[in-house]
Every structure is written in C-alpha cells, then in structure tokens.
Amino acid sequence: MLGVEDLSISFGGLTALDGLGFRVAEREIFALIGPNGAGKSTVFNVVTGLYRPSAGRVRFRGADLLGLAPHQIARRGVARTFQNTEVFRTLTALDNVLIGGHAHLRGGLLRAALGARLVRREEAAARRRARALLERLGLADVAGVEAGGLPLGLQKRLEVARALAAEPALLLLDEPASGLNPTETQTLMALIRRLRDEDGLTILVVEHDMELVMGISDRVAVLNYGRKIAEGKPGAIATDPAVIEAYLGSADG
Ligand SMILES: Nc1ncnc2c1ncn2[C@@H]1O[C@H](COP(=O)(O)OP(=O)(O)OP(=O)(O)O)[C@@H](O)[C@H]1O
Ligand SMILES: [Mg+2]
Known part of the structure; x- marks a missing residue:
C-alpha cells in the first residue's frame, strides 16, 4: 500500500x-x-x-x-497525528473532529449550487459522524469541552478522532x-x-x-x-x- x-x-x-x-x-x-x-x-x-x-x-x-x-x-x-499533540485548543472536541472531516464537505460554488437545504443536510451528517467518532474513542462526554482544557490522554485520543474524520x-x-x-x-x-x-x-x-x-x-x-x-x-x-x-x-x- x-x-x-x-x-x-x-x-x-x-x-x-x-x-x-x-x-x-x-x-x-x-x-x-x-x-x-x-x-x-x-x-x-x-x-x-x-x-x-x-x-x-x-x-x-x-x-x-x-x-x-x-x-x-x-x-x-492519508491522515496523521503529531508527536506534539496539536488540537485546536480553543475549539470544542466536537469542532476539532468536524474540522478533520472538512475535506469531505463539498465547498465553494458547488456548495452554493446545492442550495441551503442540502448543505444543512450535509452538515448534519458530518455532525453525526463526528459524534459517532467521539463516542467510539470514549470522548462523547467531553464533546462540548474546549480541547485545550482536556487532559493530555484525552487530547491524544481527540487527535486520533480528528485524523479518522478524514476517513x-x-x-x-x-x-x-x-x-x-x-x-x-x-x-x-x-x-x-x-x-x-x-x-x-x-x-x-x-x-x-x-x-x-x-x-x-x-x-x-x-x-x-x-x-x-x-x-x-x-x-x-x-x-x-x-x-x-x-x-x-x-x-x-
Ligand atoms: N525542520 C527541521 N529542521 C532542521 N532539522 C530537522 C528538522 N526536522 C528534523 N530535523 C532533524 O532531523 C533529525 C531527525 O529528526 P526526527 O524528528 O525525524 O527524529 P525522530 O526519530 O522523530 O526523533 P524523536 O524520537 O526524538 O521524536 C534530528 O536531528 C532533527 O533535529
Ligand atoms: Mg519524532
């Protein structure tokens, strides 16, 4: 591979x-x-x-x-994590994972052409996927917590979740x-x-x-x-x- x-x-x-x-x-x-x-x-x-x-x-x-x-x-x-854990500290755990999946959201003109309803539907799906990943990594309880405030062990798991969001x-x-x-x-x-x-x-x-x-x-x-x-x-x-x-x-x- x-x-x-x-x-x-x-x-x-x-x-x-x-x-x-x-x-x-x-x-x-x-x-x-x-x-x-x-x-x-x-x-x-x-x-x-x-x-x-x-x-x-x-x-x-x-x-x-x-x-x-x-x-x-x-x-x-190809997705990765970093040796010096690099989460977006002022964003919530959920938003960190959503950012990891952003490559899969259609953007720009295409997005405009899709219309607001479809875009909302896509975003809702991304949010569901992000929550499922948090759940999978045992981070469901801290979905709304700022990443910078999480203990290192959880930040490291969050980084894995973010990498996985890119599928x-x-x-x-x-x-x-x-x-x-x-x-x-x-x-x-x-x-x-x-x-x-x-x-x-x-x-x-x-x-x-x-x-x-x-x-x-x-x-x-x-x-x-x-x-x-x-x-x-x-x-x-x-x-x-x-x-x-x-x-x-x-x-x-
Ligand atoms: N951007 C850079 N500029 C200058 N030197 C670098 C850079 N990146 C890596 N190096 C040097 O290249 C060598 C290999 O570094 P690397 O970070 O790949 O080591 P490593 O095996 O990951 O070590 P560690 O186990 O300490 O993380 C080191 O001497 C390091 O200082
Ligand atoms: Mg190294």
Missing part, C-alpha cells in the same frame, strides 16, 4: 534520512522505531508532504505522492502513547487493533513505548541516523544485536 524508496533528506549539514526504504502492506500495523533523532518523524513529514526529500520516492496505492501538497495527500486517504485508508500515528499511563496505553492498543480489524485501516506507528510496539505490530523497522538497521517481526527485532547496540549506544533512546 505504501512504498518508501531510497529516501534522503538533509537539514543544513545534518542527514536526517539516508537512503531509507520500506513497504507497508494493506491492513498491516507497521512500527517505525529508533533512538531520538533517528528520523522517524521526518518520514511522516515526507509522506504527508510537509518536507520535500532530496532523493527517493513515496508511492501510495500505486501513485506517486512526492510533489503533492499536504491537503492533496490527505484527500487520497483515511492509511493512518500515521507519531508517538500516540507518549504521556499516557499504562491503562491508557492498553486502551490505545486495543483501539489501534480495532481500527485495523474492524475498519480495515493500515497503520504506520512511531513509538518509543516497547510494550505497545511489541504488542500490536505485525512488523517493525528500526532506524538509526536516518538509515534502516533492521526490519522484521517484533520478536526478532527485540533480540537483534544491531538494534540493541543502537539503543545502548544512544544517551536517551
């Missing part, structure tokens, strides 16, 4: 990705792990069109994503468990599994929490200094000498 080939990108003198390649299959839960600064979030930024690599390719369902704007990539079915086929989660307690992490793991099993989503997840990575991933790729140093099933990765070395050799990974 997603094919990343020979991706390289530098910032000044720093090589963040160095000939990186991996493939994610339809309905797979694929984890990208590695020490701090390894290039994991940079991969997400390239795939979602925020960064332009100096070399390489990104293919999604057979089409080339490189050169497309972030909103075009989103419309093709993606591929969901990129950047450290969804960071700042969560063990119970919240378990809930999140169950949710990610359900998104794959019940909704047929493909999920690419960056995470430092090894319990989550080992617990839900079909396959794992390990990055170090922008290169892939290992790839395989979680069990094999955990005992791979190169992986252990990369983690032991870093100060805080």
